[in-house]
Amino acid sequence: MTKITEIEVRDIRFPTSKELDGSDAMNKAPDYSAAYVILKTDHPDNIEGYGLTFTIGRGNEICAKAIESLGPLIVGQDMDSIISDMRGFWRSMTGDSQLRWIGPEKGAIHLATAAIVNAVWDIYCKLEKKPLWRLLADMSPQELVSCVDFKYISDALTPQEALEILQKNESSKEERIKELLETGYPAYTTSVGWLGYDDEKLRHLCQKYLKLGWRHFKLKVGGNINEDINRCKIFREEIGDDCTLRIDANQVWDVEEAIAYTKRLAEFKPLWIEEPTSPDDILGHATIAKALNPLGIGVATGEHCHNRVMFKQFLQAGAMQFCQIDSCRLGGVNEVLAVLLMAKKFDVPVCPHAGGVGLCEYVQHLSIFDYIGVSASLENRRVEFANPLSQHIVNPAVLKDGNYLLPEAPGYGAEFNSNVINQFEFPNGSEWVNS
Numbered sequence: 001m002t003k004i005t006e007i008e009v010r011d012i013r014f015p016t017s018k019e020l021d022g023s024d025a026m027n028k029a030p031d032y033s034a035a036y037v038i039l040k041t042d043h044p045d046n047i048e049g050y051g052l053t054f055t056i057g058r059g060n061e062i063c064a065k066a067i068e069s070l071g072p073l074i075v076g077q078d079m080d081s082i083i084s085d086m087r088g089f090w091r092s093m094t095g096d097s098q099l100r101w102i103g104p105e106k107g108a109i110h111l112a113t114a115a116i117v118n119a120v121w122d123i124y125c126k127l128e129k130k131p132l133w134r135l136l137a138d139m140s141p142q143e144l145v146s147c148v149d150f151k152y153i154s155d156a157l158t159p160q161e162a163l164e165i166l167q168k169n170e171s172s173k174e175e176r177i178k179e180l181l182e183t184g185y186p187a188y189t190t191s192v193g194w195l196g197y198d199d200e201k202l203r204h205l206c207q208k209y210l211k212l213g214w215r216h217f218k219l220k221v222g223g224n225i226n227e228d229i230n231r232c233k234i235f236r237e238e239i240g241d242d243c244t245l246r247i248d249a250n251q252v253w254d255v256e257e258a259i260a261y262t263k264r265l266a267e268f269k270p271l272w273i274e275e276p277t278s279p280d281d282i283l284g285h286a287t288i289a290k291a292l293n294p295l296g297i298g299v300a301t302g303e304h305c306h307n308r309v310m311f312k313q314f315l316q317a318g319a320m321q322f323c324q325i326d327s328c329r330l331g332g333v334n335e336v337l338a339v340l341l342m343a344k345k346f347d348v349p350v351c352p353h354a355g356g357v358g359l360c361e362y363v364q365h366l367s368i369f370d371y372i373g374v375s376a377s378l379e380n381r382r383v384e385f386a387n388p389l390s391q392h393i394v395n396p397a398v399l400k401d402g403n404y405l406l407p408e409a410p411g412y413g414a415e416f417n418s419n420v421i422n423q424f425e426f427p428n429g430s431e432w433v434n435s
C-alpha cells in the first residue's frame with residue numbers, strides 16, 4: 001500500500017522571452033512555464049510523483065491555484081486503489097460536481113487535472129520501476145482499455161473496438177520495442193524556425209541542424225506573407241528538397257484567409273499547415289482541409305484541443321490529417337490513451353505537440369507506446385522537438401540523428417533539477433527577483 005500524503009504546487013517560470021525562443025504569430029514573447037506538482041507518498045523509499053502542466057507565463061498562477069483546488073481529491077488516496085480502477089480515478093478527478101462547472105474538461109481546471117494525473121502516473125511508473133512507455137507496453141489490452149473513459153466518445157470508438165486494436169498488436173509488440181531500442185523514435189525540429197529570428201539566424205540554424213542529422217523541420221508562419229515566403233525560400237535554399245517542411249500559423253487566420261495564405265506557400269511543399277485558425281473551429285478546419293487536399297497539404301492541429309470529445313469531432317469531420325495531442329492539455333495519460341486509440345481507428349497519424357518545458361520528455365513516452373501498442377506504424381509520424389530548457393530537467397530527452405532515444409529511467413520524466421524552485425519560482429526565485 002502506498003498512500004499519497006501531500007501535494008505541493010509550484011509556479012515555475014523561465015524567462016525565455018528574452019531570446020524570442022518560442023516566438024510565433026500568436027505568441028510573441030512566451031516565458032515557458034510550468035505549474036508543477038509534487039505528490040508525496042508514505043512509500044519507504046520516499047517515492048514522489050512529479051507532474052506539470054505547461055503555460056507560457058502570465059496565468060500560470062491560475063493553473064497552480066486550480067491544482068490546489070483539486071488537491072483534496074488526490075491527497076489520502078491509495079495507489080493500489082487508483083491502479084485497480086484507473087478509469088474511476090480519472091472520472092473522480094474530472095467529475096467533482098462543483099469544480100467541473102469551471103470546465104468541464106477544458107481550460108485551467110483541465111490543465112490542472114493533467115498535472116496531477118501525470119504525477120500519479122509518475123508514481124505508478126516508479127512503483128513498477130519502469131519508464132512510462134514500458135509500463136504501458138507491459139499492460140494487457142484489457143488493462144489499457146480499463147484506463148480509458150469512453151464517456152462521450154463511444155459513438156466513435158467502443159471499448160470492444162479499442163480492445164481489438166490493442167489485441168491485434170499484442171503478439172508483435174516485442175519486435176517494435178526491439179526496433180525502437182535500436183533506432184529511437186523519429187522526430188522533427190521547430191528549433192530553426194521561430195518567428196522572431198532574423199534571416200541570418202534562420203540560415204545559421206538550418207545549417208547547424210542539418211549537420212546534426214536532422215531532416216525534418218517546422219517553420220512558424222502567419223506574420224507578413226512576403227516575409228513568410230522569404231523565410232520558406234531561405235529554408236529550402238539551406239535545407240534542399242529532400243527534407244520535409246511543416247508550417248505553423250498558431251491560429252492567426254480566419255478560414256478563407258488560411259486557405260488563400262497557405263496556397264501562396266504551397267510551392268515550398270509543406271507537409272502540413274498547423275493550427276491555421278481558431279483551435280475550436282472544427283468545421284472551419286474541415287473546410288481548410290478540403291481546400292488544401294488537392295495541393296497535398298494536410299491540416300495539423302490538437303495542441304489547443306482540450307479534450308477527447310473535440311478530438312473525436314475533428315476526426316469524424318475529416319478536419320485533421322495529423323493529430324497533435326498535447327500531454328498537458330488533455331487530462332493526462334488516461335485521456336491521451338483515448339485519443340491515440342481513436343486516431344488509430346480513423347487512420348490519422350499522431351504527431352504530438354512538444355517543446356516548451358517538459359513536453360518533449362512527456363510525449364516521447366506517448367509516441368513510443370503509440371507505435372508499440374496502438375498504431376504499429378511510423379508512417380508520417382514524428383514527434384516535435386524544440387527544447388532549449390532540457391538543462392533544468394533531471395532526465396532530459398536524449399536525441400540522436402533526429403530520433404528520440406528510448407528513455408530508461410523509471411517514471412514519466414518531468415522532474416526538475418533541485419535548483420529550479422529556488423531559481424525560477426515566480427515571483428520570488430532568484431531569477432525573477434533580480435530581473
Ligand SMILES: [Mg+2]
Pocket residue numbers: 248250274275303353
Ligand atoms: Mg504549434
